Structure formats: C-alpha cells, structure tokens
Amino acid sequence: MFEALFTLEDMRQVFRDSGPTGLSDEEEAKFAARLGTLKEIIQAIEKGEGVPGPVRIAGNIDLRTREEHALNIQPIQAAGRLSLEARKAVISYGDGYSTCDQCRKPFRLDRITHPAIGQFHLDLARFVNMDQARVVPGARRGFQAVTQALLGKGDSVIVSSLAHYTEFLSVEGVGGVAKEVPLDDTNRVTADATAEKIETVTRETGRTPGLVMIDHYDYQYANEHDVRGIARVAHQYDIPFLCNGAYTVGIMPVDGKAIGADFVVGSGHKSMASPAPSGVLAMTDEWAPKVLRTTAMVGDVTNRKFGIKEVGMLGCTLMGSNLIAMMASFPHVRERTTQWDEEVRKSNFFIRRLLGIDGSRVLSEYPRKHSLTKVDTTGSFDRVATTHKRRGFYFSDELSERGIVGEFAGATRAWKLNTYGLTWSQVRYLADSFEDIAHKYNLPVRLD
Numbered sequence: 001m002f003e004a005l006f007t008l009e010d011m012r013q014v015f016r017d018s019g020p021t022g023l024s025d026e027e028e029a030k031f032a033a034r035l036g037t038l039k040e041i042i043q044a045i046e047k048g049e050g051v052p053g054p055v056r057i058a059g060n061i062d063l064r065t066r067e068e069h070a071l072n073i074q075p076i077q078a079a080g081r082l083s084l085e086a087r088k089a090v091i092s093y094g095d096g097y098s099t100c101d102q103c104r105k106p107f108r109l110d111r112i113t114h115p116a117i118g119q120f121h122l123d124l125a126r127f128v129n130m131d132q133a134r135v136v137p138g139a140r141r142g143f144q145a146v147t148q149a150l151l152g153k154g155d156s157v158i159v160s161s162l163a164h165y166t167e168f169l170s171v172e173g174v175g176g177v178a179k180e181v182p183l184d185d186t187n188r189v190t191a192d193a194t195a196e197k198i199e200t201v202t203r204e205t206g207r208t209p210g211l212v213m214i215d216h217y218d219y220q221y222a223n224e225h226d227v228r229g230i231a232r233v234a235h236q237y238d239i240p241f242l243c244n245g246a247y248t249v250g251i252m253p254v255d256g257k258a259i260g261a262d263f264v265v266g267s268g269h270k271s272m273a274s275p276a277p278s279g280v281l282a283m284t285d286e287w288a289p290k291v292l293r294t295t296a297m298v299g300d301v302t303n304r305k306f307g308i309k310e311v312g313m314l315g316c317t318l319m320g321s322n323l324i325a326m327m328a329s330f331p332h333v334r335e336r337t338t339q340w341d342e343e344v345r346k347s348n349f350f351i352r353r354l355l356g357i358d359g360s361r362v363l364s365e366y367p368r369k370h371s372l373t374k375v376d377t378t379g380s381f382d383r384v385a386t387t388h389k390r391r392g393f394y395f396s397d398e399l400s401e402r403g404i405v406g407e408f409a410g411a412t413r414a415w416k417l418n419t420y421g422l423t424w425s426q427v428r429y430l431a432d433s434f435e436d437i438a439h440k441y442n443l444p445v446r447l448d
C-alpha cells in the first residue's frame with residue numbers, strides 16, 4: 001500500500017514539475033508510465049501478492065507501520081495517532097507555509113478564514129469552555145507562553161510532585177523556581193496540600209508564588225487530581241491557576257470554567273490525534289491582554305511596526321500541516337470525548353484481567369478513571385525474567401510475537417500502558433495475550 005501511495009505521489013510530482021498550461025507530451029508519457037506502475041501494484045494487492053518491499057523514504061528512512069501491524073499500547077502514543085482525515089490533511093498541506101495562501105490583513109494565523117483557522121480557534125476555546133485559545137507547538141509551549149508572561153526572576157511556581165519535566169523547564173527558562181506539592185498516600189495532589197505549600201513558599205521566600213500549575217491527570221500514574229479544589233485554593237491566595245490537560249484535553253470532556261482554571265493547556269500530539277508538534281493554550285479574557293499582548297516594538301532605523309503580532313506566540317505558531325491536521329481531526333476528537341466512559345470501561349476490563357495473573361499489581365488509582373495505567377508485574381512476569389536467558393526482554397518478545405508493541409522493552413517490574421482507542425475485540429485480545437504468556441510460563445491465572 002505504501003508503494004501504491006508513493007507511486008501516486010510520483011504522479012503528483014509530474015504536475016508539480018510541469019508548467020501551468022498542462023502536461024507536455026514527455027510529461028504525459030511519464031505520468032502514464034507511473035500510472036502503469038500503480039496498476040501493477042494494485043494488481044499485486046488484488047492477487048494478495050503484495051510483498052512488503054524494500055520501500056524507504058529518501059533511501060534510508062524506514063517506513064513506520066506500527067499502527068498498521070500491531071496493537072500499540074505505548075503510553076504517550078495512544079491518543080495521538082492520527083485520524084484518517086488528519087492523514088489526508090498531512091498529504092495535502094505538507095508544504096511549508098501552506099496555511100498562508102489566503103492570509104490577509106491583519107496577518108495573523110488565528111484570523112485566517114480560508115481554511116477556517118479563525119473559526120477553529122473559536123471552536124477550540126469553546127471545546128474546553130474558555131474564552132480564548134491559541135494553537136501552540138506542544139503543551140510545553142503553552143506553559144512557556146504563560147510563564148514568560150507572568151513570572152519574573154526568582155518567582156515561585158507551585159507544581160505537582162508528579163509534574164512533567166516540561167513544566168519545570170518552562171519555569172526554569174524564565175528564571176523562576178518550581179516548588180512541588182507533596183502527594184498524599186494515594187499519590188494524589190490535594191487542595192489542602194497545595195494550600196500548605198503556598199503558605200510555606202510564601203513564608204520562606206517572602207513572596208506569593210506567581211502561578212499554580214497542576215496536571216489534571218499526571219503522566220506517571222494517570223491519577224486524577226482535584227483541579228477544582230486546587231483552583232479554588234490558588235484563587236484564595238490570588239494566584240492564577242493553569243490546568244495541565246496534556247492527558248485529558250481531546251480524550252475526555254474538559255470544562256475550564258467549571259474547574260475554575262485561568263489557563264487550560266492541551267497537547268495535540270498526545271491527546272488530540274494530531275501531528276507533533278501541536279497543542280492548545282486556552283485562557284480567560286482576564287489573562288489575554290497579558291499572555292497575548294501584541295507587539296509595541298518599533299525599528300529604530302526603519303521605524304517599522306508589526307501590527308497585532310502577539311509577542312508570546314512569536315507572531316504565528318503552527319503554519320502548515322500540523323494545524324490543518326489538527327483541524328481535520330477535531331470533529332472526530334470532539335465526538336470521541338463523549339465516549340470517554342467506554343474507554344475507561346475498557347481500561348478497567350484489561351486491568352482486572354491483568355490482576356488475575358497472580359502477583360500482578362496496579363500502582364495507579366483503581367478502579368481506573370483513565371486509559372493510561374502504571375502496573376507492577378514484579379510478582380508475576382518479572383519472576384520469569386530472573387531465570388530467562390533474555391531477561392526482561394522475553395516479555396517484549398512474547399508480546400511482539402502476538403503483535404503487541406509499545407511496552408517499555410525489557411521492563412517487567414513497574415511499567416505503563418495505555419489502552420486508549422482499542423476496540424473491545426482488541427482489548428480482549430490484549431488481555432487474552434497476557435494470560436496466554438502467563439500460562440506458557442506457568443504463572444497462576446485466576447479466572448473470575
């Protein structure tokens with residue numbers, strides 16, 4: 001199929017290489033020859049003779065076919081795999097500044113009407129129930145835009161003890177200091193613990209922290225954290241609250257106003273079926289003048305001004321296929337958030353079956369409220385690893401033989417998996433496969 005797709009691209013190239021007045025005889029011949037090749041490939045597909053060829057991109061880049069060949073339970077990849085419409089957008093809008101064909105005054109990405117990029121910005125804001133939204137190259141760039149706008153040197157930011165490294169870096173980059181809220185004994189961040197940390201930091205530094213930034217669901221356990229309670233506490237101290245929705249926006253309903261967030265950040269490539277890098281930064285009207293401040297700079301030689309370009313966005317952000325693919329996925333993404341309960345049911349179905357394999361444990365909160373889970377198989381699959389000549393890799397071998405990929409290769413103790421987007425029959429297959437491996441190595445399996 002890739003051969004066929006690439007041959008179609010070869011045919012497309014003939015048009016790109018030709019003049020605007022149509023194909024010359026030579027180009028017609030070239031086109032016909034490639035069409036002939038395509039027909040041969042299609043015939044081979046029809047006869048079931050399609051051989052996975054030595055097809056590469058630019059001679060040395062292997063094709064990526066893991067989503068076609070396998071069940072992918074990789075924790076960060078599951079909800080970022082592209083929708084069909086997004087893949088079409090990548091093909092059509094891959095050229096550099098492809099979003100800019102119809103950019104008109106005042107020359108800003110979020111004002112473009114063809115394609116409907118402006119409307120998409122309004123839709124995104126409504127999607128997370130906030131007032132304004134901008135697309136950004138990853139959740140991390142959303143954090144950065146906020147820290148840059150709000151913090152000065154030495155300012156503290158309250159983060160979770162499960163915070164993502166990019167949150168730390170976004171604080172460090174502006175000379176701020178991240179301060180972690182300790183977890184409770186269920187590995188959750190509570191409003192009380194956040195209040196206590198704010199008090200401590202204020203006492204120690206003599207200054208109120210400049211921002212509270214907490215993950216809605218964290219990346220280590222995918223436990224739910226009380227973002228509503230935390231937002232309320234932050235506001236009691238007059239501190240703005242950023243809700244990190246990298247693992248929520250695009251897979252479950254997120255209501256920024258109900259949470260009480262000043263900022264909601266999402267990751268396109270993690271949770272919105274979009275290419276990397278992409279993401280969303282949404283905010284209330286209150287913070288827009290600060291975080292989306294427009295340029296006031298004037299060239300000292302040329303006297304040039306730059307209109308309404310936003311400083312924190314460096315003018316424009318996602319200027320090609322990333323944005324259009326994000327837009328193309330959006331109807332699908334919006335719809336799938338309404339199916340979140342079903343995703344959680346599948347997650348719990350699998351985890352329950354895994355727990356039936358004697359010695360397996362779940363380290364995340366349980367029952368699960370998310371499709372990402374941290375499990376501990378020290379008491380089950382790791383017991384085999386201690387004597388197996390391939391050590392922990394035997395487990396990855398067994399999984400990949402069954403067409404399952406994405407677990408951390410060699411890990412048989414604490415590791416993470418994500419069942420997001422698997423169909424029921426795929427989830428059952430996944431659970432059956434784990435039991436199958438357990439049987440093979442004589443690990444007791446409880447059937448209930």
Ligand SMILES: *Cc1c(COP(=O)(O)O)cnc(C)c1O
Pocket residue numbers: 076137138139140141163164166167215217218219244246247266267268269270278279
């Ligand atoms: C993945 C992740 C990020 C980073 O997201 P990008 O879109 O890749 O920048 C930030 N925070 C959390 C909790 C994450 O899981």
